[in-house]
Amino acid sequence: MNHFEYRDGVLHAEGVSVPDIAAATGTPFYCYSSATLERHYEVFSQAFKGQKARICYAIKANSNLAVIRTLARLGAGADVVSEGELRRALAAGVPASKIVFSGVAKTDAEIAFALDVGIDQFNVESEPELDAISRVAAGMGKTARVALRVNPDVDAKTHEKIATGKAENKFGISWRRAPAVYAHARTLPGIEISGIDVHIGSQLTDLEPFSTAFTRVGEMVEALRADGHNITRIDLGGGLGIPYRGDNDLPPHPDEYAAMVKRTLGHLDCELTFEPGRLIAGNAGILVTRVIYEKVGDDRTFLIVDAGMNDLIRPTLYDAFHEIRPVAEPAPGAEEVEYDVVGPVCETGDTFARKRRLPRLKAGDLVAVMSAGAYGAVQASEYNTRPLVPEILVRGEHFAEVRARPSYDAMLRQDIMPDWLSD
Secondary structure, three states, X not given: OOOEEEEOOEEEEOOEEHHHHHHHHOOOEEEXXXXXXXXXXXXXXXXXXXXXXXXXXXXXXOOXXXXXXXXXXXXXXXXXOOHHHHHHHHHOOOOHHHEEEOOOOOOHHHHXXXXXXXXXXXXXXXHHHHHHHHHHHHHHOOOEEEEEEEEOOOOOOOOHHHEOOOOOOOOOEEOOOHHHHHHHHXXXXXXXXXXXXXXXXXXXOOHHHHHHHHHHHHHHHHHHHHOOOOOOEEEOOOOEOOOOOHHHHOOOOHHXXXXXXXXXXXXXXXXXXXXXXXXXXXXXXXXXXXXXXXXXXXXXXXXXXXXXXXOOOHHHHHOOOOOEEEOEOOOOOOOEEXXXXXXXXXXXXXXEEEEEEEEOOOOXXXXXXXXXXXXXXXXXXXXXXXXXXXXXXXXXXXXXXXXXXOOHHHHHOOOOOOHHHOO
16 A cells, blocks of 8 residues: 555645645655655554564665655664665664664775674675674674575565675675584674574565475474574574565565564564565655657657666666556546657656556646655666765645755866866
8 A cells, every 4th residue: 555646637646736845846756655655664564563573764776865764763773784884874863773784795994884883683695794793793892693694595476686695795604515614604793693584575565485485494404403503593584575566466475474484483582573665665756757759650659758777777677667647647548658768868768658548648747656755766877977966755635756866066066087187
């Protein structure tokens, strides 16, 4: 469920008319619903009521400070994958004691900063990283709490670019190699082994891969405990999918997911950590864009809009589907046209949808690209020297710009002319 719906023939974000936001900020822009963010967090949280569970929102899905703070006020921790994300989480009000540091390429400087601010846990992705954390922590006179991320070699049955739990993926330590790495970790200074971590991919719409991976993790916990390791925590990552096609592709409900977790791991009496990102933010955001032209070609009719692949790269990068709605509600029986919805970027791949049936639209009309709250703005770029789009947060009948559109002058000032080219 989200809070974007038609009222009196006009798409609203909660109690705010989308055209009113467009008039104030220009297009394109991202718009997020506070009510949807909060509802998705609460639904997931309530699914684990009665289990020892904590939720660390995956900052990479949507790292706007206002979004993070909205969730932090509900009690969310944070899953970060860089020092920059760690700094964002802290700036938004997430206590360091609720922050988990994941990611395959932690540098010494990042490790030192994380230790200095006192994060809760490192999810260790490799043996060299484990040694680096030990070296840095010992040198600082600190102890790092770690969980080793295990790669269970399970096919998540998702897009190959967002699968993370197969042997060929760069993430984690082979589950076969893991016992030896745990034994090595026990000998290292500055290291406290407390848990095991697994994350097999993103946008999963089937519980079977989760069940397979979690069952394997459960067996590993029992074996590690038999070897004398005090495993009290299991980090299960995120990955539960969202409905990009409305009610036509509903993924499992968080209640079903929670029941599966309890069935596979409940007997271990471990503290569980979950790192949902897309599940919370995905359907809480839309990208609003304006039609520039309708262009009739020999083979296709193109709807050319002012948002491009630099604003939302998911369709280009992942062949992702996003529902597209006109902001003005079409009348019953309105004429439909089969459009290729494309942007202004000078790339053939700058396409949001192919052969999509939509009501006939004209220059100036607003359209909304739905389910764009996750992996939208965070992956945006200034390709073609196009300004990053603003981000808007709505709460009830109010909205605020939570990231401004930069001016062209501000963009140009980022480049520095060397002395030999100065006039």
